Amino acid sequence: MPMNMPPVSPAPVEEYTDRRDRPLRDLDGPREMPITLALNDEAVATLLATPESLEPLAIGHAFTAGWITRRDQVADITVSRLRHGLRVRLGVPARLARQAARRAPCEASVSSCGACGALEEAEVMAGLTRLPPHPVLSGEALRQGLAALEARHCRGQHTALGLDARGEVMTQGQDIGRHNALDRVIGESLLNGTPPEAVLVSSRCSLELVQKTVRAHIPTLATLSLPSALAVEVARACELNLVCCHRGRSLELFSGRLS
Known part of the structure; x- marks a missing residue:
């Protein structure tokens, strides 16, 4: 894609609170992980979700997605580790697993998470790359964008x-x-x-926003x-400038470059 804009001036250091070296374990943001839901041994969907209370999440999603119609159709629930996240296996009759697998490609989120509906965890992480070094937008420009937002x-x-x-608006969605x-x-x-x-973006930052911006x-x-800590981890790996604006009260840089 062509770049038709003037070069960006480095942001003065004092405009940002620098959080680039803050350990992931010390971040205050929400937790999220790829949670792969499997019926028997067939992965049916991967959600980006908080990694607590996974049994209710799995049962609730299976019910609202139409994979099951009653709680007693799930014989057992087991949780195991994957490379990046967790796998929740629901033991169900083979007939239900086959029906859900046929529907899986059509199951995509329309509001909450752009990665929800992926079949496997690897799909959630696909397509990421390291961006060329580039200074973050100046604080003055970003505050102008916040006023426009x-x-x-x-x-x-x-x-x-x-x-x-x-900080001028080029496009809006x-x-x-x-x-x-x-x-x-x-x-x-x-x-x-x-x-x-x-x-x-007028929201918190979760992984899928980082993915889309990097791509x-x-x-x-x-x-x-x-x-989320996962969003910061991936942003740092991809050299994305990731900023939390605290609803315009202050600017924190969690990854990327000041100059």
């Missing part, structure tokens, strides 16, 4: 903005799902051939509230 707020929906180096709003910004950028310097080769992702 507040002005464009749409009740009941998330808003994503594509910003240029000065709104949707009930934060990942869908980001997809709209990325899609518009692909259509007009001009990628933004940064994307600003689009956008150097900076800023969100309104705290990132």
